[in-house]
Amino acid sequence: MKVLETSPPLSAKCVTAGTADIEGLIRLRKLLLSDGDAHYSATSSEEDLAWQLHYQKWLLQKLNEPTGNVRVVVIHDEADNIIACATGILDERAPMPGILNGVQGWIQSVVVAPEWRGNGLASLLLSALFSWFSARDAGKVVLQTTPAGDALYRKLGFKNSGEDLLIKIL
Template sequence: MEHAFFTVRPATLADLDSLIELRAYLLDGTTARYSSKTPEEAARWRTAYRSWLGSRLDESDCVQILTAEHKESGQVLGCATAIIDQRAPAPGCLNGLSGWVQSVVVEPQWRNRGIARQLMQHLLRWFANRGVDHVVLQSTESAGTLYQALGFTVSDERLLIRQEASA
């Protein structure tokens, strides 16, 4: 899984801090609805995410977390997560296996160099090898062009969210 200046590989426990800091680009201090609004909220999601990662980085059949690592420095430049859900069969998904992509993030200074594309291509192959033909993701506006180039289309379905107040 090597490319010009980076290697795509499965994330390990040694990558925990890098994965959390990369995800913070999406979840801290943005205007997105899902973004943490206070330092306390940021601390809570980071603690919960660290625990979640710790339980899933050891081989999982339904979760794949990849990193893009700089060949020379060993720095984690980007990451991406794939999750397989088992849902009821539907016309476009007869086996009920539905893929979800989340947390595709590249360090700002390394963006627009093909890292996110390579991470996504590896995740899409991982899904295909497991019989997952239906893959969904939520995108930032700036990443929409990449996902459309990879065959994703904008859905006409409404995404509705209900969230209980957290303690």
């Protein structure tokens, strides 16, 4: 699927998620984790329920740490339903070129409700996270993408790292 984003609707505002947004965040993230065929998708109803319960607990903790290393941003529609979300995580690594302080940003779970795709909402979410990362002196931002999101991320300046992503389940 090719992603073509236009300008976001004038009423679209990106805000930091709060605990009242948890149900909507789980609903959107289910598009990635419950109904997908990626390595991170649930393979049984038990696994599906388990990630949702753990994600809810994680959100309750992280959303109540406003100065922490996680920022979840959301966009609501006119009826106050969450229609888009993204998560930013600050990660401290050993210093390297481009990240002398070791602070790197990670973006995950960028999800836009299917009926709202192509309206610039993902770009709006990422712009908010870029500002948050910059304010915390992150030297680079990294994300993992699917073919559906690749064009958007490249348009926003992301480049292929030249490395393969390897995963080992422990």
